[in-house]
Amino acid sequence: MVEIQPALVPxxxxxxxxxxxxxxxxxxxxxxxxxxxxxxxPSTRQLATSLGLARxxxxxxxxxxxxxxxxxxxxxxxxxxxxxxxxxxxxxxxRRSIGRSKAVESxxxxxxxxxxxxxxxxxxxxxxxxxxxARRMPAADLGYGAPLGLPGLTEAIxxxxxxxxxxxxxPDQLVLFPSTRSAIALLARLALRGQPAGAAQAWVEDPxxxxxxxxxxxxxxxxxxxxxxxxxxxxxxxxxxxxxSLIYVTPSHQYPAGVTMSxxxxxxxLEVARQSGALILEDDYDSEFQFDGRPVAALQGIDxxxxxxxxxxxxxxxxxxxxxxxxxxxxxxxxxxxxxVALQGMAVAIHIQAAFLDFLRDGHFRAHIRRMTPxxxxxxxxxxxxxxxxxxxxxxxxxxxxxxxxxxxxxxxRIDDRAAALALQQRGYGPQPLSAMHLGAxxxxxxxxxxxxxxxxxxxxxxxIAAVITGNAS
Amino acid sequence: MVEIQPALVPxxxxxxxxxxxxxxxxxxxxxxxxxxxxxxxPSTRQLATSLGLARxxxxxxxxxxxxxxxxxxxxxxxxxxxxxxxxxxxxxxxRRSIGRSKAVESxxxxxxxxxxxxxxxxxxxxxxxxxxxARRMPAADLGYGAPLGLPGLTEAIxxxxxxxxxxxxxPDQLVLFPSTRSAIALLARLALRGQPAGAAQAWVEDPxxxxxxxxxxxxxxxxxxxxxxxxxxxxxxxxxxxxxSLIYVTPSHQYPAGVTMSxxxxxxxLEVARQSGALILEDDYDSEFQFDGRPVAALQGIDxxxxxxxxxxxxxxxxxxxxxxxxxxxxxxxxxxxxxVALQGMAVAIHIQAAFLDFLRDGHFRAHIRRMTPxxxxxxxxxxxxxxxxxxxxxxxxxxxxxxxxxxxxxxxRIDDRAAALALQQRGYGPQPLSAMHLGAxxxxxxxxxxxxxxxxxxxxxxxIAAVITGNAS
Numbered sequence: 001m002v003e004i005q006p007a008l009v010p011x012x013x014x015x016x017x018x019x020x021x022x023x024x025x026x027x028x029x030x031x032x033x034x035x036x037x038x039x040x041x042p043s044t045r046q047l048a049t050s051l052g053l054a055r056x057x058x059x060x061x062x063x064x065x066x067x068x069x070x071x072x073x074x075x076x077x078x079x080x081x082x083x084x085x086x087x088x089x090x091x092x093x094x095r096r097s098i099g100r101s102k103a104v105e106s107x108x109x110x111x112x113x114x115x116x117x118x119x120x121x122x123x124x125x126x127x128x129x130x131x132x133x134a135r136r137m138p139a140a141d142l143g144y145g146a147p148l149g150l151p152g153l154t155e156a157i158x159x160x161x162x163x164x165x166x167x168x169x170x171p172d173q174l175v176l177f178p179s180t181r182s183a184i185a186l187l188a189r190l191a192l193r194g195q196p197a198g199a200a201q202a203w204v205e206d207p208x209x210x211x212x213x214x215x216x217x218x219x220x221x222x223x224x225x226x227x228x229x230x231x232x233x234x235x236x237x238x239x240x241x242x243x244x245s246l247i248y249v250t251p252s253h254q255y256p257a258g259v260t261m262s263x264x265x266x267x268x269x270l271e272v273a274r275q276s277g278a279l280i281l282e283d284d285y286d287s288e289f290q291f292d293g294r295p296v297a298a299l300q301g302i303d304x305x306x307x308x309x310x311x312x313x314x315x316x317x318x319x320x321x322x323x324x325x326x327x328x329x330x331x332x333x334x335x336x337x338x339x340x341v342a343l344q345g346m347a348v349a350i351h352i353q354a355a356f357l358d359f360l361r362d363g364h365f366r367a368h369i370r371r372m373t374p375x376x377x378x379x380x381x382x383x384x385x386x387x388x389x390x391x392x393x394x395x396x397x398x399x400x401x402x403x404x405x406x407x408x409x410x411x412x413x414r415i416d417d418r419a420a421a422l423a424l425q426q427r428g429y430g431p432q433p434l435s436a437m438h439l440g441a442x443x444x445x446x447x448x449x450x451x452x453x454x455x456x457x458x459x460x461x462x463x464x465i466a467a468v469i470t471g472n473a474s
Numbered sequence: 475m476v477e478i479q480p481a482l483v484p485x486x487x488x489x490x491x492x493x494x495x496x497x498x499x500x501x502x503x504x505x506x507x508x509x510x511x512x513x514x515x516p517s518t519r520q521l522a523t524s525l526g527l528a529r530x531x532x533x534x535x536x537x538x539x540x541x542x543x544x545x546x547x548x549x550x551x552x553x554x555x556x557x558x559x560x561x562x563x564x565x566x567x568x569r570r571s572i573g574r575s576k577a578v579e580s581x582x583x584x585x586x587x588x589x590x591x592x593x594x595x596x597x598x599x600x601x602x603x604x605x606x607x608a609r610r611m612p613a614a615d616l617g618y619g620a621p622l623g624l625p626g627l628t629e630a631i632x633x634x635x636x637x638x639x640x641x642x643x644x645p646d647q648l649v650l651f652p653s654t655r656s657a658i659a660l661l662a663r664l665a666l667r668g669q670p671a672g673a674a675q676a677w678v679e680d681p682x683x684x685x686x687x688x689x690x691x692x693x694x695x696x697x698x699x700x701x702x703x704x705x706x707x708x709x710x711x712x713x714x715x716x717x718x719s720l721i722y723v724t725p726s727h728q729y730p731a732g733v734t735m736s737x738x739x740x741x742x743x744l745e746v747a748r749q750s751g752a753l754i755l756e757d758d759y760d761s762e763f764q765f766d767g768r769p770v771a772a773l774q775g776i777d778x779x780x781x782x783x784x785x786x787x788x789x790x791x792x793x794x795x796x797x798x799x800x801x802x803x804x805x806x807x808x809x810x811x812x813x814x815v816a817l818q819g820m821a822v823a824i825h826i827q828a829a830f831l832d833f834l835r836d837g838h839f840r841a842h843i844r845r846m847t848p849x850x851x852x853x854x855x856x857x858x859x860x861x862x863x864x865x866x867x868x869x870x871x872x873x874x875x876x877x878x879x880x881x882x883x884x885x886x887x888r889i890d891d892r893a894a895a896l897a898l899q900q901r902g903y904g905p906q907p908l909s910a911m912h913l914g915a916x917x918x919x920x921x922x923x924x925x926x927x928x929x930x931x932x933x934x935x936x937x938x939i940a941a942v943i944t945g946n947a948s
Contacts (some may be wrong), residue, residue, distance in 0.1 A: 025809060026488060026742045029764065034808045097664070107617035107618065107619075108614055109615060115617050115618070118613035121583075121611075121612040121613065121616050123608055123609055123610075123611055124609060125603040125611040126608050126825075127604070127606070127607075127608030128605065128606040129606055130601070130608055130825060131601040131602065131605030131608075132601070133601075133603040134601030134604055134605075135595055135597055136597075137595075137599060138580060139582060139592035139593040139595065140582055140592070141795060142592045142595050142793035142794065142796075143581035143582075143589050143592055143790075143792070143793070143794050143795060144581065144589070144794045145581075145793075145795060176714035178652065178819070178820070178821045178822070178823070179818065179819040179820075181818045181819050182819065183820045184815075185818055195518055201652040209818060214817055215817060215818070216816075218817070256710075280536060308789045315618075318617045319616035319617070320617050320619070320819075320820075321611075321615060321617060321618075321619060321820075321823065321824035321825070322823055322824075322825075323819075323820060323821070323822065323823040323824070324823070335499060338838065340692075341948070343655065343659075343685060343688055343689060344653065344655045344656045344659055344689070344694070344847045345652070345653040345655050345794075345797075346653075346794075346795075346797060347653075347656065347796065347797070347821070348652070349652070349795065349796055349797040349798070349822070349823055349826045350796075350797070350821070351600075351795070351796075351825075351826070352825070352826065358681065389673055413855055434933075452534065457927040469581075
């Protein structure tokens with residue numbers, strides 16, 4: 001068990017109140033992995049003395065960290081860093097806390113959500129396209145170039161998502177980013193610009209994507225959690241609500257519940273945004289793989305008022321390491337985004353842009369989706385059946401009709417899903433606790449990725465889950 | 475001549491006062507290229523009527539745009555978009571205003587500053603390394619991976635800049651970015667976080683890098699221009715100065731004057747930062763090519779107080795299209811940066827990281843610098859001599875002892891350097907007007923890149939400059 005020396009607790013630069021500084025300093029170290037899961041914190045008295053702070057300041061900071069899930073403590077015991085608490089990438093497991101090489105390997109654990117089958121990445125084709133483009137890259141394209149993307153790439157991506165996702169836009173509306181999260185960060189910052197910190201309301205799904213929520217907070221928003229049911233985000237459940245400046249939503253495949261937003265709800269959220277002048281961030285992170293027919297088209301495609309910014313990514317359909325995402329912007333936000341991108345410069349290497357353009361044009365992208373869909377469908381089906389059979393009445397499964405992950409909700413809400421996730425990690429599985437994805441009342445369960453679970457291993461995985469649930473429920 | 479319809483003038487989302495909205499809307503369109511150089515704006519009366527604004531609001535917005543160099547107007551004539559006004563990349567020419575394909579080609583014009591000789595990019599090696607790495611990339615490395623960089627890459631970059639630049643740091647202090655500007659944007663945002671907009675002072679060089687200045691403004695800073703002389707930024711020239719939160723400086727090769735900051739000034743700026751708790755952003759954008767001996771080491775290497783964030787980039791030494799830059803951070807800023815990067819995810823594609831690691835390890839990087847240095851030295855020498863010979867007493871040249879560009883200051887300060895730059899662009903040369911890089915009193919001249927100027931073309935380039943100066947001065 002690691003014990004933390006007070007001297008190791010950093011105080012952030014220029015960071016306002018002391019409690020906030022201490023909170024952020026500790027949080028950073030937990031997020032960065034310097035404070036690993038299970039590490040014991042100094043007592044509040046000890047830390048207060050060594051930092052020259054009032055003990056109440058330290059107590060407040062600890063309480064805040066505990067409330068947000070970074071720390072765990074029980075009466076009379078030292079506070080410890082919570083097992084899975086860092087804002088990992090969507091669905092990826094705790095990483096730095098278990099050392100780098102083990103951590104990266106843990107992305108390959110069966111049941112890790114949010115990661116595609118990395119072993120199926122088309123490395124040979126990708127290498128060939130990168131090399132071919134690099135060798136014949138015109139000198140003119142190696143400069144600062146078009147900060148909004150290689151000519152032709154914008155059009156090719158739009159042509160793809162027009163067909164697959166019903167996105168309707170002109171080429172100048174599409175902007176490249178290295179990741180969904182970097183797109184959310186920039187768009188939120190621009191949409192909320194000029195509003196005092198905390199004044200702007202951002203409506204978010206509950207449960208939802210904690211990283212996006214944290215990015216919205218950092219952009220200065222106050223979060224308003226909106227409950228999710230089987231038809232998606234239900235605005236009607238929040239009777240007294242300040243008008244939003246921003247609405248973050250995952251309509252195609254709600255994260256983490258996996259439900260698809262109904263058309264009525266879609267029209268409702270569009271209308272709210274139209275009336276309030278809010279920007280809707282539609283995060284379409286995992287819509288390429290559908291197992292029972294065509295997915296509902298993107299919200300962006302039915303937006304008549306120009307309030308939706310649509311965000312897509314290659315992270316789930318190809319691999320996160322490619323670092324290519326794109327946002328389709330409403331015209332109102334376009335000048336500000338174009339200026340920001342022109343000011344900061346192109347974010348994606350020209351060789352990556354060029355290789356992906358060829359990957360799209362030459363049909364490799366569609367071929368990859370065609371090849372992976374039945375594989376993923378089989379893995380999802382095998383896992384669903386195995387869990388139903390092994391856990392029966394103890395769990396309720398999410399839809400699992402598409403995408404790379406499925407939530408398993410525990411019927412017994414007293415089960416500690418963080419402990420369950422940790423126990424499963426020790427057995428070689430990488431699910432994430434669903435309670436960590438709630439802002440309001442937390443429902444326990446596990447978000448399970450199926451991308452790397454061979455059907456023949458589904459039974460063993462389900463048995464491990466059943467054992468952990470039973471063990472915890474006893 | 476393009477005339478702008480009032481209907482085309484956008485009003486930004488949620489953007490505060492009307493004058494500010496109009497200002498930003500027009501600025502965005504100028505920056506984005508939708509309003510090209512020379513485009514005529516509607517009269518203030520006409521625009522006020524069609525937008526339903528007070529005429530004084532429109533007048534104020536126009537005046538602000540004019541003061542910042544976006545618009546030009548003379549008594550009794552319509553306002554027009556200024557010729558070279560967008561925040562181009564450092565040294566790169568106006569781009570969108572002249573259409574995309576012509577624009578990209580214009581980066582290849584001789585005398586374009588801020589761009590290396592793109593035709594000398596080692597495309598064959600780069601393609602080979604990309605392909606080799608892509609083909610054998612382990613599945614584990616294709617995931618979300620280490621958001622702070624591929625293991626080994628951090629160490630290899632640090633080993634290089636320890637020797638070449640005297641940068642002293644541990645591997646965990648280095649973070650990758652796609653570009654210098656994206657690093658400046660994040661670091662400034664984090665360093666100024668929690669301060670009300672405009673409250674934080676950022677000291678910047680005058681003349682200086684306008685894009686960096688604009689990024690600092692966007693991060694909420696108020697700029698304090700500090701004059702530059704032959705020994706770099708001279709803080710002593712600013713007697714009444716509020717303490718800085720941030721100091722942006724280019725000590726090795728001041729942009730655009732090309733001077734090297736003296737040690738006395740280095741120690742002075744370090745001491746100011748130490749006393750005020752400011753962060754120094756050391757932008758070491760163009761220090762790899764030195765024509766007369768070893769460059770002065772980086773400010774970072776002599777920083778005892780941990781106040782310097784050092785930023786380096788491959789844009790000048792290899793090519794901007796590679797999109798790889800790095801920041802070496804002081805420990806005080808590290809947790810906040812690590813958290814921000816963990817939250818937004820890795821910014822650089824894993825294949826680019828891997829190829830550059832091999833490029834460094836296999837000695838290609840040093841070989842490229844060794845190969846290019848005498849080429850650039852010859853181009854610089856030929857250009858200096860030709861300009862001295864052709865323009866003689868009309869100009870004063872910057873040092874030109876290293877780097878890819880040299881300023882040519884006009885002795886006759888009445889010469890319009892924007893017009894001169896535009897005239898030279900029409901003759902196939904790409905220098906930039908130095909007056910545009912001033913915050914205070916502007917001194918005219920041309921910033922000229924030598925990277926793409928063959929020695930045998932130096933005479934013709936110098937003659938073209940002489941002709942333009944004479945024509946304008948007559």
